[in-house]
Amino acid sequence: MTRFEFDITAKDDAARTGVIKMARGEIRTPAFMPVGTAATVKAMYPGHVRETGADIVLANTYHLMLRPGAERIAKLGGLHRFMNWNWPILTDSGGYQVMSLSKMRKISEEGVEFQSHIDGETIMLTPERAMEVQALLGADIVMAFDECTPYPATHGEAKESMELSMRWAGRSRKAFDANKDHARAAAVFGITQGGVYEDLRIASAKALKAIGFDGYAIGGLAVGEGQDEMFRALDFTVPHLPGDAPRYLMGVGKPADLIGAVRRGIDMFDCVLPTRSGRMGEAFTREGELNLKNARFREDTGSLDEKCGCPACLDYSRAYIHHLVRAGEMLGSMLLTWHNLHFYQDLMRAMRKSISEGTFSDFEGL
Amino acid sequence: MTRFEFDITAKDDAARTGVIKMARGEIRTPAFMPVGTAATVKAMYPGHVRETGADIVLANTYHLMLRPGAERIAKLGGLHRFMNWNWPILTDSGGYQVMSLSKMRKISEEGVEFQSHIDGETIMLTPERAMEVQALLGADIVMAFDECTPYPATHGEAKESMELSMRWAGRSRKAFDANKDHARAAAVFGITQGGVYEDLRIASAKALKAIGFDGYAIGGLAVGEGQDEMFRALDFTVPHLPGDAPRYLMGVGKPADLIGAVRRGIDMFDCVLPTRSGRMGEAFTREGELNLKNARFREDTGSLDEKCGCPACLDYSRAYIHHLVRAGEMLGSMLLTWHNLHFYQDLMRAMRKSISEGTFSDFEGL
Numbered sequence: 001m002t003r004f005e006f007d008i009t010a011k012d013d014a015a016r017t018g019v020i021k022m023a024r025g026e027i028r029t030p031a032f033m034p035v036g037t038a039a040t041v042k043a044m045y046p047g048h049v050r051e052t053g054a055d056i057v058l059a060n061t062y063h064l065m066l067r068p069g070a071e072r073i074a075k076l077g078g079l080h081r082f083m084n085w086n087w088p089i090l091t092d093s094g095g096y097q098v099m100s101l102s103k104m105r106k107i108s109e110e111g112v113e114f115q116s117h118i119d120g121e122t123i124m125l126t127p128e129r130a131m132e133v134q135a136l137l138g139a140d141i142v143m144a145f146d147e148c149t150p151y152p153a154t155h156g157e158a159k160e161s162m163e164l165s166m167r168w169a170g171r172s173r174k175a176f177d178a179n180k181d182h183a184r185a186a187a188v189f190g191i192t193q194g195g196v197y198e199d200l201r202i203a204s205a206k207a208l209k210a211i212g213f214d215g216y217a218i219g220g221l222a223v224g225e226g227q228d229e230m231f232r233a234l235d236f237t238v239p240h241l242p243g244d245a246p247r248y249l250m251g252v253g254k255p256a257d258l259i260g261a262v263r264r265g266i267d268m269f270d271c272v273l274p275t276r277s278g279r280m281g282e283a284f285t286r287e288g289e290l291n292l293k294n295a296r297f298r299e300d301t302g303s304l305d306e307k308c309g310c311p312a313c314l315d316y317s318r319a320y321i322h323h324l325v326r327a328g329e330m331l332g333s334m335l336l337t338w339h340n341l342h343f344y345q346d347l348m349r350a351m352r353k354s355i356s357e358g359t360f361s362d363f364e365g366l
Numbered sequence: 367m368t369r370f371e372f373d374i375t376a377k378d379d380a381a382r383t384g385v386i387k388m389a390r391g392e393i394r395t396p397a398f399m400p401v402g403t404a405a406t407v408k409a410m411y412p413g414h415v416r417e418t419g420a421d422i423v424l425a426n427t428y429h430l431m432l433r434p435g436a437e438r439i440a441k442l443g444g445l446h447r448f449m450n451w452n453w454p455i456l457t458d459s460g461g462y463q464v465m466s467l468s469k470m471r472k473i474s475e476e477g478v479e480f481q482s483h484i485d486g487e488t489i490m491l492t493p494e495r496a497m498e499v500q501a502l503l504g505a506d507i508v509m510a511f512d513e514c515t516p517y518p519a520t521h522g523e524a525k526e527s528m529e530l531s532m533r534w535a536g537r538s539r540k541a542f543d544a545n546k547d548h549a550r551a552a553a554v555f556g557i558t559q560g561g562v563y564e565d566l567r568i569a570s571a572k573a574l575k576a577i578g579f580d581g582y583a584i585g586g587l588a589v590g591e592g593q594d595e596m597f598r599a600l601d602f603t604v605p606h607l608p609g610d611a612p613r614y615l616m617g618v619g620k621p622a623d624l625i626g627a628v629r630r631g632i633d634m635f636d637c638v639l640p641t642r643s644g645r646m647g648e649a650f651t652r653e654g655e656l657n658l659k660n661a662r663f664r665e666d667t668g669s670l671d672e673k674c675g676c677p678a679c680l681d682y683s684r685a686y687i688h689h690l691v692r693a694g695e696m697l698g699s700m701l702l703t704w705h706n707l708h709f710y711q712d713l714m715r716a717m718r719k720s721i722s723e724g725t726f727s728d729f730e731g732l
Contacts, residue, residue: 320449326434327404
């Protein structure tokens, strides 16, 4: 059984394409991971998520530990069986959601004490508990527990936060390894922090490499700094990450963000944008983003994107989807989410092909 | 091309099974028609509605004339293409929704003037306009325009209302026939009214027969009178309807209502119950109705109904669906709606089989 193997099959400047091999399946890179926060990619049947070309989905430690509970999911046979997704799952560690969703946080060296956004219960999340939860879920790729540094942050604040995350990364790795049954089949990724400060990002990358991980994520970006700052941070961070391990840019992004990040050597992404936009009536298309609520679509017999092969584009008109969105019908969210996920996977397919063919410097998108 | 043909293949006491043949497909009877109010069976892909065994769906004249508009749907190629459903569609005439949804109704001999529940616009619906709208939609089975008599109503009120509906039925038939292009491929049903009064129901049936329709509906039941009263009304109404035409009990009902009505000679049903209940977290099963919100399901690894063959039952546990419902996830509504529609079609399949085999007197449900 292959636990975790990353084969880079082609490079084009800093961009690369390849495949991550794991027990539950292969992940073609650059990869986009649809977000299944609460053990469901919203408005999608898991089989359809697979059909779009997704090799892996993301699920959220924070949400699932609160509801229905990690121990409960373990008792029910693990997350894969629970949500009927039989391919790799990456779980984030909960660090980001503790910051963005919970109230009354108390951060200490030990971890974060917070109140559940669901029932107000007081909960302690530590690197050790985050690893335990992800093992209970049965995650294939586990993320180290970190503090997502807020933006903006002073150099001093970002340094203190990053250093705490690095100590937590060490504890995460140790706790991951201690659970041998799970570690035998799963992989663990570290997360660089350090805000938009070059010296801190380099120090963070160095600290993670010293610990040693299967993959290296870049956290704390796409939090309001803008695309230029984000690309600048990638420019000075990526060269300090190991070349033979996958690099994962967390929570990103728009199509142009993905292209720019792949150009800078990123291999993996996750983002709620295609799914959330779908539920808001928005479609990503080869002619740009469309808001299907717009009255200009009410008699448009064309498909969302005439070059797209997804069922929403093959079988339904913009006029119909406009009607569904206006009427608040669930099928509108279902079709737009399906299309958007298909569009994102089309983009990843096109990038992988372009890198393989050595033409990625000319790649401009779908 | 067969416009409309009803072949009864077996009878068992008053119950009968058969097939309605139309240009867009065959409708096996007794038939349950899922409700697609706004040109979508809520939370379902149309292909999946078909997979449950539905031969026909219902759509609503009232909703569609207000949004997106009948002329617009006609311009877009008709309702079938619009909603991607290529089999028969029955459209109700709008009479019921005018009563239940709109404000400021003014009923006259001519028709009903009302305010749209969407934008407050004043609209006039007459038998002629109801026929025009249904032709613009391209309905396969068109319903006569009627006044749905409120319950309770005095004998005098019910009589006056029924007699108005019968005059409207005559005008509906005439308007339907006048649109020859549409009438060539479509069928038109009359609707008996008369509340729970035997003499009025008999007079209504007689009036409709004198006009002559392809099928005969029973309207104005399941409006609060209770199952006993409803069955009593069927007992004295059905014998006065033609034996060789389909009989359609509108807006009914629970599984036990369907069984009792089939026993009394009803061939067609529509009801929002399986779809609406699904969105409320409720499942119809062989062990009764289950509320999936209930905490007793949180670690239940069983399927919704262990004898059901629908995807919700084959691939997901009650515990997972409980989680989805609790978390307010759309997939919960999607799976429960699919299951409930499958359950209803299983019930219809079982009744058709039982009637064919002459064992329907012993039929007790799934």
